Amino acid sequence: AQKITQTQPGMFVQEKEAVTLDCTYDTSDQSYGLFWYKQPSSGEMIFLIYQGSYDEQNATEGRYSLNFQKARKSANLVISASQLGDSAMYFCAMREGDNDMRFGAGTRLTVKP
């Protein structure tokens, strides 16, 4: 069974607008961490933001925020004021306890000028 599901293979957004990238997860653990990574065309994996399962507030890092809805098991990434440099693949990932990190299939975001 898929642990991490990203249902949007591709998304488009106009420059300067906000965009939400969806991520749902499946776990029965109480302790887990949720992560978002950005992979530009150059291939590297860049850490963006983290949300812990016990965190009551949504995580924010600059223009990135995580819309964490624990009951729905969703951890959507919101990028505000999109920039051309935001065009990339975005991966949602989860780590349960001390286990390995599982990644979703990714969403390719294209920012249009």
Place this chain on the structure above:
Amino acid sequence: EPEVTQTPSHQVTQMGQEVILRCVPISNHLYFYWYRQILGQKVEFLVSFYNNEISEKSEIFDDQFSVERPDGSNFTLKIRSTKLEDSAMYFCASSEGGGAGETQYFGPGTRLLVL
């Protein structure tokens, strides 16, 4: 800002040859990982390493793979007899701790092509 480094950035090899991919994790990190990403697919966990031993490995990490920390800074992934399907981007990552909330920082990757 400290970062994970990997060498080489690209490697081309013949099927059946051995390759060693090298990584230098962030210096105060204690947990090390290898992942691979076949072109166009998701990132897949291979192995985690702590205290000079493997702490977890996936079903992908079979007997042709091995990891080693030969000195205080390097962390290597060896593929003994490469197959065509080993062609992928291989990422090394490191983290300070090993719990669910520990962020793993990735290196730039080594793109391996097996011919």
